[in-house]
Amino acid sequence: SYELTQPPSVSVSPGQTARITCSGDALPKKYAYWYQQKSGQAPVLVIYEDSKRPSGIPERFSGSSSGTMATLTISGAQVEDEADYYCYSTDSSGNHVVFGGGTKLTVL
Amino acid sequence: QVQLVQSGAEVKKPGASVKVSCKASGYTFTSYGISWVRQAPGQGLEWMGWISAYNGNTNYAQKLQGRVTMTTDTSTSTAYMELRSLRSDDTAVYYCARLMTTVTTYWFDPWGQGTLVTVSS
Numbered sequence: 001s002y003e004l005t006q007p008p009s010v011s012v013s014p015g016q017t018a019r020i021t022c023s024g025d026a027l028p029k030k031y032a033y034w035y036q037q038k039s040g041q042a043p044v045l046v047i048y049e050d051s052k053r054p055s056g057i058p059e060r061f062s063g064s065s066s067g068t069m070a071t072l073t074i075s076g077a078q079v080e081d082e083a084d085y086y087c088y089s090t091d092s093s094g095n096h097v098v099f100g101g102g103t104k105l106t107v108l
Numbered sequence: 109q110v111q112l113v114q115s116g117a118e119v120k121k122p123g124a125s126v127k128v129s130c131k132a133s134g135y136t137f138t139s140y141g142i143s144w145v146r147q148a149p150g151q152g153l154e155w156m157g158w159i160s161a162y163n164g165n166t167n168y169a170q171k172l173q174g175r176v177t178m179t180t181d182t183s184t185s186t187a188y189m190e191l192r193s194l195r196s197d198d199t200a201v202y203y204c205a206r207l208m209t210t211v212t213t214y215w216f217d218p219w220g221q222g223t224l225v226t227v228s229s
Binding site: 030031033035037042043044045048049054086088090094095097098099100101102 | 145152153154155167169203208212213214215216217218219220221222
């Protein structure tokens with residue numbers, strides 16, 4: 001079955017740049033999406049179609065994709081950005097939906 | 109604004125069924141599908157499937173085939189997810205989300221607040 005692989009945790013100090021990666025064999029052909037989930041809350045879309053930012057999402061959130069890896073970048077991370085981040089995509093057929101295992105971002 | 113409001117928490121015994129509702133507002137219900145995603149305690153997100161609110165077409169995760177049924181009621185802009193033969197490992201928060209689609213891909217935005225389903229004897 002298709003898998004997306006994320007690091008379990010990333011830690012940065014406030015104001016630093018946080019980068020969270022997501023690797024998958026179909027990413028050269030399929031878009032990556034990123035969700036932020038704060039403790040006890042529902043996920044929120046922060047990046048769609050590799051690099052597009054929904055309205056209301058701060059400009060410090062950006063996305064990119066190259067080859068089999070997609071990256072979520074938070075430039076100047078804030079304490080309020082502490083959350084679990086999940087990448088999402090489909091396999092090359094588009095029939096199998098998968099979430100990455102999630103990355104816990106700590107900002108302190 | 110687009111909003112999805114889910115039904116309240118449920119406690120079920122093993123072998124029982126549960127039906128969770130998701131009422132949509134702020135957009136034309138039949139123009140989008142609804143997807144369901146669950147999250148076991150302390151675990152990641154697991155996609156369960158989706159349903160088209162336009163024509164009722166469904167696509168279920170292979171793991172849940174035969175146990176899950178997704179339906180919609182267009183008169184009330186409400187989607188439903190029923191899971192049967194519940195087991196302890198079905199204990200999770202169940203989320204509905206609006207299904208966003210293009211020709212080549214789909215994603216989920218926004219999400220409901222979640223419904224905790226606890227399966228315990």
